Amino acid sequence: MGGLYVAEGRLGEASFDNPCCYRPGQFTGRRDEGSAGAAYHRRMVGPDEIAAAVEALRAGEVIGLPTETVYGLAADASNPAAVARIFAIKGRPSDHPVIVHLAEAADMSRWAREVPPVAAALARRFWPGPLTLVLPRAPSVALAVTGGQDTVALRIPAHPVALAVLRAFGGGLAAPSANRYGRISPTTAAHVREDLGEQVRIVLDGGPSEVGLESTIVACLDGRVTVLRPGRIGVEAIEAVSGPVTKATAAAPRVPGSVASHYAPRTPVELIASAAVADVVTAHQRDGVRVAALAPSSPAEAAAVAWIVAAPDAERYGRDLYSHLRTLDQAGADVIVVARPPEAPDWVAIHDRLTRAAAG
Ligand code: TXA
Ligand code: MG
Numbered sequence: 001m002g003g004l005y006v007a008e009g010r011l012g013e014a015s016f017d018n019p020c021c022y023r024p025g026q027f028t029g030r031r032d033e034g035s036a037g038a039a040y041h042r043r044m045v046g047p048d049e050i051a052a053a054v055e056a057l058r059a060g061e062v063i064g065l066p067t068e069t070v071y072g073l074a075a076d077a078s079n080p081a082a083v084a085r086i087f088a089i090k091g092r093p094s095d096h097p098v099i100v101h102l103a104e105a106a107d108m109s110r111w112a113r114e115v116p117p118v119a120a121a122l123a124r125r126f127w128p129g130p131l132t133l134v135l136p137r138a139p140s141v142a143l144a145v146t147g148g149q150d151t152v153a154l155r156i157p158a159h160p161v162a163l164a165v166l167r168a169f170g171g172g173l174a175a176p177s178a179n180r181y182g183r184i185s186p187t188t189a190a191h192v193r194e195d196l197g198e199q200v201r202i203v204l205d206g207g208p209s210e211v212g213l214e215s216t217i218v219a220c221l222d223g224r225v226t227v228l229r230p231g232r233i234g235v236e237a238i239e240a241v242s243g244p245v246t247k248a249t250a251a252a253p254r255v256p257g258s259v260a261s262h263y264a265p266r267t268p269v270e271l272i273a274s275a276a277v278a279d280v281v282t283a284h285q286r287d288g289v290r291v292a293a294l295a296p297s298s299p300a301e302a303a304a305v306a307w308i309v310a311a312p313d314a315e316r317y318g319r320d321l322y323s324h325l326r327t328l329d330q331a332g333a334d335v336i337v338v339a340r341p342p343e344a345p346d347w348v349a350i351h352d353r354l355t356r357a358a359a360g
Contacts, residue, residue: 053165234348271355
């Protein structure tokens with residue numbers, strides 16, 4: 001077996017052209033870890049690392065696992081003690097359900113007591129990929145996994161390292177995002193280390209997550225299809241497979257990501273109209289408020305302690321959003337000003353996360 005080669009930068013991209021991070025008097029190519037050049041060395045997660053991770057999972061350990069959406073904190077979903085460890089490490093209330101990650105769509109029936117045809121069709125179309133399906137749970141599924149609910153959330157991730165671990169492990173892996181409860185989801189192995197330190201012995205480094213936002217969550221229950229959390233896969237794409245979806249209501253199953261203050265940096269976030277960014281930054285500066293900014297325009301003056309020029313397209317914007325929010329959160333600013341992105345279907349998940357970040 002040759003091993004999986006994963007560049008720490010994104011394969012197929014010659015350079016990080018955009019977005020860029022400007023600091024007063026300085027230009028740096030945007031990278032999370034060290035200088036721009038250093039980001040392109042390759043790392044390998046090979047058979048030995050996969051085997052060690054699987055052995056740890058079988059022993060009830062919790063590991064950091066790369067996926068194409070965000071990094072997960074993974075444990076054996078059929079081992080309640082291992083699942084309890086996830087909650088302890090994250091500092092998450094134990095009545096919150098976690099997603100079970102699978103290697104094969106055929107495994108759905110081990111976790112769901114019923115797989116409606118529409119769920120099977122969505123799985124065929126989008127798995128492996130950034131879609132989570134909420135289905136009636138099979139009786140054997142631990143209540144620790146489902147947060148005591150009668151439903152279970154299932155997903156096959158598209159990341160080669162996650163798939164290699166899942167295939168070698170053979171069972172389901174419970175994995176919430178690998179951040180402390182309520183904080184920004186990690187999109188690199190370094191973010192996981194930053195948040196969880198030595199509480200997790202193994203963090204597999206699969207490079208930066210390609211999607212950068214958590215999966216779209218779709219419930220297929222009681223003959224209805226409901227989008228519980230927006231993600232890269234938009235409502236139109238779901239409806240093209242499922243037909244019309246219903247809107248989530250308060251009665252929908254609990255999704256902690258839907259708590260208003262989720263995904264929040266420590267620094268307060270202000271979401272403001274793009275055209276007003278320059279004025280707001282200037283006004284803050286006049287008041288002695290230190291500003292960090294994420295906006296589509298370049299800074300007019302060195303008014304901010306950090307300024308990230310946002311990508312113009314939703315795909316790259318979403319991919320880098322959490323990493324940018326972390327960078328800006330660490331800039332020593334009093335406030336993070338974020339220009340409100342375009343109102344268009346591609347941007348729905350981004351609006352959702354930004355609104356929650358601003359509510360923090
Ligand atoms: O992209 C993702 O989904 C990432 C990666 C690691 O797969 N995982 C992730 O997990 O975002 P977490 O726990 O941070 O968010 C999972 C969401 C939560 O909002 C949870 O409430 C919801 O899935 N969920 C899990 N089981 C559910 C269920 N039975 N019914 C409704 N929502 C459920
Ligand atoms: Mg999360």
